[in-house]
Amino acid sequence: MKNKVFFGPAGSPVNYKGAAYKAPKYIQRIGLDSYEYQSPYGVRIGEKSARILKQEAEKFDILISMHGPYYINLCAKESEKIDKSIGHLIATARAGEWMGAYRLVFHPGFYTNQKPEKAMEISKQTINRLFEELEAEGIEDFTFAPETTGKRTQQGNIQEIVELCASFDHFEPTIDFAHIHARGRGYLTKKDDYNCIFSTIENKLDIDRLHCHFTTIEYGHGGEVKHHTLDESDEYGPQIEDLLANLIDNGWNANIICETPLRDIDALKMKELYESMI
Template sequence: MKQKVIFGPAGSPVDYKGAAYKAPKYISEEGLDSYEYQSPYGVRIGESSASTLKEESEKHDVLISMHAPYYINLCAKEESKLDKSIDHLIAAARAGEWMGAYRLVFHPGAYLNRKPEKAMEISRNTINRLFEELESEGIEEFTFAPETTGKRTQLGNIREVVELCASFDHFEPTIDFAHIHARGRGFLNKKEDYNCIFSTIENQLNIDILHCHFTTIEYGKGGEIKHHTLDENDYGPNIDDLLSNLIDNGWNANIICETPLRDIDSLKMKKKYEEMI
């Protein structure tokens, strides 16, 4: 990597008009270094397009991650929904292998009015089934990245995500700081508020590069409501606090911007970072 913290958009840049799998050239020319390819409503990219994405990303030195479908729930109550969740993750792993995605981001699921401990137990069983099917499919190059979730009814607080990643090989966390902020009803208000997040990760995981999501966010009693841009000052968290923590603690990180102005705000984050180092 060119620097310890790199930046890129969640999805194609705002003004980009081409095919998503050809976006790395545009992203690189903007001055960004990473790109999270989006498959929220099903994995629809074929091997040819995914291979082109890999070639383009390597040519333009853009680090690729992939967001798997939203429909995944590792702890669903119905067996059919667990089966479909496994199918979605297998499809993401297959496409991710084609495109050279270093992380496969997904939302772990929802408690569905059960105790978190029970939801975690079912999730671990589902992951074991997933690994068995991946082996039978011959898929080997994958790193799943469960994401911290933004609603209090969802599986995926920082402790749960780190626990899943500590329990399985081929698992690394996606730390969505906005989701943590919203889930905690405005938890991240100053630099020191990040300490418990980083200490939880450091105490249980050995990470070369921390995969992150960032946006300012609107929240309510139940957590996440809406993403906002960096310039909408009524909303947190503050990107300066995160960057300061990453710099002070020597973290390697890839920050994927999820604001409505994903590449534009990503460039603003990068500018702030370069002014701070």
């Protein structure tokens, strides 16, 4: 039986040399459980490759998620940017359906001098349009996973992400703990600091498996600056031990995608630490 918490890399493993859509065999062999396929600069994977990824993931028992393009902005002021964002999300959903991705991760957007309340209103209107176009395209098997964001100019604090997910079917959160830490200028410094995050989620959402991102992170006045490795955790937070202790104490099923520069190597360190704690 697998552990309640899964671990995997954001993108292909560091020392893996093959095609990204054939990575599950390698990921399983090194002892990890999941894989977040990356499409940050546009969805470029074709149907054939995506279906191979699904087959490989099923064969080697690897849980697949997909990160969509960075260009998405649900709350843009310009209608052209809204149209393009919807296009990127449809392309992500289509590829995600082919590859069997259980979550489609994306960054919601930027306030761009709008009040957060106005940005939220526009985002919800955009999502309603998105659903209409997905239905017209015949795309049915998808779960979007808006991510907590690391810069204070971005839509995506924990309350906003939970509100979006509580407002729509086919929406589940991606909780990026490093982004929460950076956005809060060092918010997560001890185990108890995670409690309000988990209580906010529990009060509003019914989640079977919490999709997470984790890295140690450098931040400045405006939030996120740079990702760092676990070995640099003495200098940069947050601490993975605090997150794991909370997940264990509260019995959470979770999938932690490692976003450090050593994504699979540090994911293994996280898994080994987790298994030493349970």
